[in-house]
Amino acid sequence: MKLWAGRFSKEIDPKTNDFNSSIPFDSRLFSEDIKGSIAHATMLGAAGIISKQDADTICDGLQGILADLQSGKLLIDPNVEDIHTFVEGELTQRIGLAGKRLHTARSRNDQVALDIRLYLKVQCDALCGQLRQLVEVLCRHALSYADAVMPGYTHLQRAQPITFGHHLLAYAEMFLRDIGRLCDAKARMDELPLGAGALAGTTYPLDRQMTADLLGFARVTNNSLDSVADRDFCVEIAAAISLAMVHLSRFSEEIILWCSWEFKFVELDDAFSTGSSIMPQKKNPDIAELVRGKSGRVFGDLMALLTMLKGLPLAYNKDMQEDKEAVFDAVDTLRLCLTAFIPMVETMKPIPENMRKAAAKGFINATDCADYLVNKGLAFRDAYKITGSLVALCIRSGHTLESLPLEDYQQVCDVFDDAVYDAISLERCVNGRNVHGAPAPENVRAQAKRILDSLSGKECMSHD
Ligand code: ARG
Numbered sequence: 001m002k003l004w005a006g007r008f009s010k011e012i013d014p015k016t017n018d019f020n021s022s023i024p025f026d027s028r029l030f031s032e033d034i035k036g037s038i039a040h041a042t043m044l045g046a047a048g049i050i051s052k053q054d055a056d057t058i059c060d061g062l063q064g065i066l067a068d069l070q071s072g073k074l075l076i077d078p079n080v081e082d083i084h085t086f087v088e089g090e091l092t093q094r095i096g097l098a099g100k101r102l103h104t105a106r107s108r109n110d111q112v113a114l115d116i117r118l119y120l121k122v123q124c125d126a127l128c129g130q131l132r133q134l135v136e137v138l139c140r141h142a143l144s145y146a147d148a149v150m151p152g153y154t155h156l157q158r159a160q161p162i163t164f165g166h167h168l169l170a171y172a173e174m175f176l177r178d179i180g181r182l183c184d185a186k187a188r189m190d191e192l193p194l195g196a197g198a199l200a201g202t203t204y205p206l207d208r209q210m211t212a213d214l215l216g217f218a219r220v221t222n223n224s225l226d227s228v229a230d231r232d233f234c235v236e237i238a239a240a241i242s243l244a245m246v247h248l249s250r251f252s253e254e255i256i257l258w259c260s261w262e263f264k265f266v267e268l269d270d271a272f273s274t275g276s277s278i279m280p281q282k283k284n285p286d287i288a289e290l291v292r293g294k295s296g297r298v299f300g301d302l303m304a305l306l307t308m309l310k311g312l313p314l315a316y317n318k319d320m321q322e323d324k325e326a327v328f329d330a331v332d333t334l335r336l337c338l339t340a341f342i343p344m345v346e347t348m349k350p351i352p353e354n355m356r357k358a359a360a361k362g363f364i365n366a367t368d369c370a371d372y373l374v375n376k377g378l379a380f381r382d383a384y385k386i387t388g389s390l391v392a393l394c395i396r397s398g399h400t401l402e403s404l405p406l407e408d409y410q411q412v413c414d415v416f417d418d419a420v421y422d423a424i425s426l427e428r429c430v431n432g433r434n435v436h437g438a439p440a441p442e443n444v445r446a447q448a449k450r451i452l453d454s455l456s457g458k459e460c461m462s463h464d
Contacts, residue, residue, distance in 0.1 A: 022082045032118040034066045039214035054098040061095040107198035109228040109316040114194045123331045124186040130338040137346045138172040139448040146444040150355035158362030161429045166439035174247040181240035189233035190218040196227035199315040229315040234327040238302040241330045245295035252288035264354045269347035291337045301326040365424040372423040376415045386413045
């Protein structure tokens with residue numbers, strides 16, 4: 001029997017019931033739904049809207065349902081319309097008349113808005129926790145490989161020398177921003193919508209602040225229409241998650257490149273690699289590829305949410321039931337990806353010798369050679385041109401800038417002396433890049449330590 005049975009003379013068509021139902025995906029909200037109802041009933045009792053005794057009976061009944069669902073003793077009926085209907089129906093079956101009083105001064109519209117907020121607040125914390133773990137792993141690697149010189153790239157061409165630690169800390173910065181965005185989204189949605197009713201509030205003397213306090217919300221919402229029509233927070237979270245997926249995907253792409261034979265900058269642990277069914281020599285970075293691949297579905301979730309909302313008149317419309325699968329999928333996907341990605345990164349073995357070898361080729365110290373000439377008094381544009389012809393000379397003669405004889409240098413420009421070899425040594429080039437934010441090993445170590453310090457103990461950390 002439907003909640004709205006009084007108005008109708010027929011049961012809903014069974015296939016349409018399936019179409020209309022959200023139970024296949026909103027049943028995961030059972031504990032939020034029950035906790036929300038306990039707070040609502042407690043407030044109704046305290047405000048004298050229902051009797052204290054009914055409130056107690058309702059709360060006990062709901063606690064019993066929660067315990068039975070958690071233990072698996074009670075199974076959710078797949079034929080009900082949604083989780084709210086299921087809990088209320090079960091409660092009324094268990095406690096009778098008092099159960100029917102629970103929905104006083106409440107609509108499923110403000111109830112569902114409450115449930116998703118409660119759920120997503122917890123998920124934001126969980127995702128931030130995982131992202132913090134990842135940042136910690138990156139900082140620990142950065143400390144170990146602060147001196148490992150590797151080529152930095154632009155256009156995937158060797159460009160200037162950096163260190164592996166510096167490269168990893170670039171990702172740490174991205175994931176810190178992701179944490180910041182999730183925290184911002186959480187703080188903005190930390191408002192109790194309950195009390196908005198279906199759309200226009202209620203005539204009962206509710207104590208909304210009390211319900212907010214019971215449920216740990218920072219504030220109550222200020223407009224009943226917006227309270228039930230707002231899903232901005234789903235979009236914000238899906239957007240924050242999408243960016244985190246962009247970062248994971250870029251990182252995955254680099255890991256995939258790095259463990260190719262062409263690079264061999266890292267070796268993935270066997271436990272986080274897969275083999276081929278036909279090629280015995282293969283060790284594939286499937287985890288990184290899957291993470292890269294899964295970013296697409298999360299962007300799809302974000303688009304689905306934006307598109308679902310864009311034409312909706314105020315206030316609640318059933319279209320909004322589509323919010324859940326999208327935002328749940330975004331949350332689940334990021335969580336799953338991080339669960340595999342973090343230990344993969346933690347156990348990967350960097351190979352500094354290969355990075356160093358790659359850095360020795362490709363003339364990544366050419367800028368430093370030009371800077372050397374600038375220090376000798378030449379204008380940068382002239383220094384740039386001279387260095388360009390030196391590189392061409394090296395390519396013709398099979399040299400690197402390090403191995404090119406001094407006579408050759410001097411033939412191109414007579415200000416060169418022996419000190420050029422020191423000026424273009426890779427270690428020197430890296431050590432010299434010590435302005436704040438640059439890859440000098442001392443910088444990398446200091447920044448990794450600062451991040452590790454800032455991570456310890458902060459529940460929701462913005463990027464500062
Ligand atoms: N299952 C619905 C949803 O997820 C709950 C709210 C239903 N409200 C309504 N008036 N039909 O959005």
